[in-house]
Amino acid sequence: AQSVTQPDIHITVSEGASLELRCNYSYGATPYLFWYVQSPGQGLQLLLKYFSGDTLVQGIKGFEAEFKRSQSSFNLRKPSVHWSDAAEYFCAVSNAGNNRKLIWGLGTSLAVNP
């Protein structure tokens, strides 16, 4: 069955520290991969996406993610975290084509210590 796993439910980092949020997926075909961020009381904002090509993708707010097919992973990274990055982060996978049906991970809650 298709699924997305975010192993870390909650992560706390200090401001200025580096960050890596893990995402593993199970998908039969070549997936489209996404990372979204959700601030309290708000909807989701797309951070970055991977469709094909270069496996290291750059997103907004200084985030990047690397697609590793052999490990079925799409981990999100940021070299230096800011207090405003505290939020919920979601990884999602979709099939290519018009029959879009996003499958979501349960999210990782990020807290940032000053």
Next chain:
Amino acid sequence: KAGVTQTPRYLIKTRGQQVTLSCSPISGHRSVSWYQQTPGQGLQFLFEYFSETQRNKGNFPGRFSGRQFSNSRSEMNVSTLELGDSALYLCASSLGQGSNQPQHFGDGTRLSIL
């Protein structure tokens, strides 16, 4: 330009009632998708509309229905409300239907069932 607008932001209903939620997509966007977000189940896809036609559907009972109007605005209806329907309902719009079309989310409607 204006983002995705969902109304109302908050709604309280009792079991057995029905409810209609509204979503106005970004101008020019023709695809509207609906998601249910709960702490236990995370984000789950409800359905997607494109050009006034339901193109894709998740695994929800028939009590959940939707429609899209000629101006791309969409409504979602839930009948015979149950306690388990308490959730944040998110709407997302995109230019087209394809999986490579990034989705832009509204801030959601928080539905509470008493």
